Amino acid sequence: MSETKQKGFATRAIHDGQEPEQLTGAVSVPIYATSTYQQDALGAPRLGYEYARVTNPTRDRLEANLASLEGGLAARVFASGMAAVTAFCMMMKLGDHVVAGDNLYGGSVRFFNQVMADFGITFTYVDTRDPAEVAKAIRPETRYVFLETPTNPLMSLTDIAAVSQVAHAKGVEVIVDNTFMSPFFQRPLELGADMVLHSTTKYLNGHSDGLGGVIVCSTQQQADKLAFLQKASGGIMSPFECFLILRGVKTLAVRMKQHDVNGRRVAEYLSKHPKVAKVLYPGLASHPQHELALRQMKGFGGMITFDTGSLKNAEKVLKAVKVCTLAESLGGVETLISHPASMTHAAVGAEGRAKIGLTDGMVRISVGIEEVEDILADLDQALAVL
Secondary structure: OOHHHHOOHHHHHHHOOOOOOOOOOOOOOOOOOOOEOOEEEOOEEHHHOOEOOOOOHHHHHHHHHHHHHHOOOEEEEEOOHHHHHHHHHOOOOOOOEEEEEOOOOHHHHHHHHHOHHHHOOEEEEEOOOOHHHHHHHOOOOEEEEEEEOOOOOOOOOOOHHHHHHHHHHOOOEEEEEOOOOHHHHOOHHHHOOOEEEEEOOOOOOOOOOOOOEEEEEOOHHHHHHHHHHHHHHOOEOOHHHHHHHHHHHOOHHHHHHHHHHHHHHHHHHHHOOOOOOEEEOOOOOOOOOHHHHHHHOOOOOOEEEEEOOOHHHHHHHHHHOOOOEEOOOOOOOOOEEEOOOOOOOHHHHHHHHHHHOOOOOEEEEEOOOOOHHHHHHHHHHHHOOO
16 A cells, blocks of 8 residues: 555645755745756756746645645646646647537636637537446547536536546546545546546635646656646746645645535525525435435535526525625635626526526525534525515
8 A cells, every 4th residue: 555545635635745844844835936946067957946937846845735635646737727728638639539528617618619629629518427428429539538527517427437437448538627526525536537637726725815727647648748738838836826725735624524514504405495496416315416426425515506596586696695705716715606607607608508407597606614504694695585
């Protein structure tokens, strides 16, 4: 058994990549705010550090930490979640094809359809809940299956092991956007996926103050390619942002436990509210894939989508909240509430939203770690205006 497997998740979050700095014994990883490094002689950079776009000690620490948490060989961090998606796309070439989930983050869909399509990369969108649909969509030129589970914002699940088996049988790799669950609740590499992507802006940072993205790799070939793309394209995470995420990750385990406790309470409350038409949360027994959630995830987290019935109702609720903050993003300690149709998924278009069942009345809530009674009271008074 490896050293990583011998230690618990919270221990790895606090210690792996976060060892005290050798020179002074500083317990917190220093922010190496430098653009370049003195070389001891021509062609002899100290410890291999030459230029900060290529390598930085703070970034190295974060990459080691996140690789450990996902159980990967290596991790490569980028300036944002979309910069990580961009790096993933740059691993491909003209003529390559991707099978993607039909309910992805709107920014990913926008980038695939409006940017990468111009470079000759093609995408087929399927319901990845059905592995047979994934298999049917794979072509000889297919390089990857790209999926989210749970999806944003419809909270549908993909059986990662089943889809990975189907993809691997045809020589195709699987990359999973694991932003909603974090490695605390779900580790796709252990289920057969080949790479894992996160917007580190969300749960990994956890405090709504740091922007970033990461791809965790299972092979050296992936890691080397992504390191080259960091160097060549320059979309790297700054040392300060790396520090913020290293700090945030130290409390990831305790935060995710509370997000889960609060999320279950809020979902249960919403599911019984007479003015809520539908609640989408894998932790509810009524969720059509609840059994898969129990098998694949170690908790249900704090992401919930509920349907108020109309755009007008959604607007009333969002205007009335006081503890919940109307804002895009998710995964912070504070409860964030948003309107997917006009915010995160506006780029998908009305036709695309209708096709996947994303209605104008849907509201997405990222349940924070405030006192849950205060969150419930806020939702209660907001829903009372309907």
